[in-house]
Amino acid sequence: MTIYISLPSRQFVSDRASGKCEYCLIHQDFSIYSHEVDHAVAIKHGGSSNTNNLVLSCLPCNRYKGSDLTSIDPINREITSLFNPRSYKWGDHFKIEGSYIVGLTDIGRTTIFLLKLNEPKRLMIRQALILQKIYP
Numbered sequence: 001m002t003i004y005i006s007l008p009s010r011q012f013v014s015d016r017a018s019g020k021c022e023y024c025l026i027h028q029d030f031s032i033y034s035h036e037v038d039h040a041v042a043i044k045h046g047g048s049s050n051t052n053n054l055v056l057s058c059l060p061c062n063r064y065k066g067s068d069l070t071s072i073d074p075i076n077r078e079i080t081s082l083f084n085p086r087s088y089k090w091g092d093h094f095k096i097e098g099s100y101i102v103g104l105t106d107i108g109r110t111t112i113f114l115l116k117l118n119e120p121k122r123l124m125i126r127q128a129l130i131l132q133k134i135y136p
Contacts, residue, residue, distance in 0.1 A: 005037050009051050013037045017056035022085035023065070024101065024117050025136040026058050030129055033059040040084045042067035055085045060122065064115040071114040073106045083111040096136060099127040 014037070019028040021035060028035045040055050041047030044067055057065070065082065073080040083093050093108035094101050101117045103109030112118060129135030 003039075003043055003049055005049055005054065009049070009054065010037045012051050013054045013056050016051075017085075020056070020136070021058035021061050022055045022090070023057060023061040023083065023111065023115055024122065024126075025090070025096075026125070026129075027134070028056075028058075030125075030134065031058050035059075036062050038062050038065075040086050041069065045069060052086055061115050061117075068114060071110045073110045074113045075109055076106065078106070080106045080110040082114060083107050099123045099130055 014028070014035070019035070020026065021031075035056050035058050037054050038057050039047045039049070040053050043049070047053045068082060070079050070081055072078070083090075088107065093103065093105045093111070095104060096102070100123065101112055103112045116122070126135055
């Protein structure tokens with residue numbers, strides 16, 4: 001099901017995120033595919049298309065997240081909420097060490113796990129951007 005999100009809303013979300021994916025922090029300018037405006041809480045879970053529920057997401061993050069709201073924390077094996085950029089601050093749940101995104105909380109770890117934030121290809125891209133001093 002395709003949900004229409006207005007151009008002004010899309011622009012607002014992109015500007016609010018400074019053009020960066022709100023999960024992995026890759027800037028739109030350094031992504032092969034256009035970043036997408038998507039729902040933090042999917043419509044099927046009762047989310048709305050109001051800008052307070054919209055996030056800017058790169059294609060890999062958006063595809064891995066899908067409509068999920070939770071996953072399994074890889075450390076404690078408990079069902080845990082995913083990071084929601086509209087509810088939480090990135091730095092409270094993640095930090096960057098080298099090219100790795102490290103989870104500081106169960107929410108951070110679970111999000112890293114589900115969105116595959118540290119898969120080899122994504123690490124290589126971040127490392128190249130770090131060397132050029134353009135990430136994060």
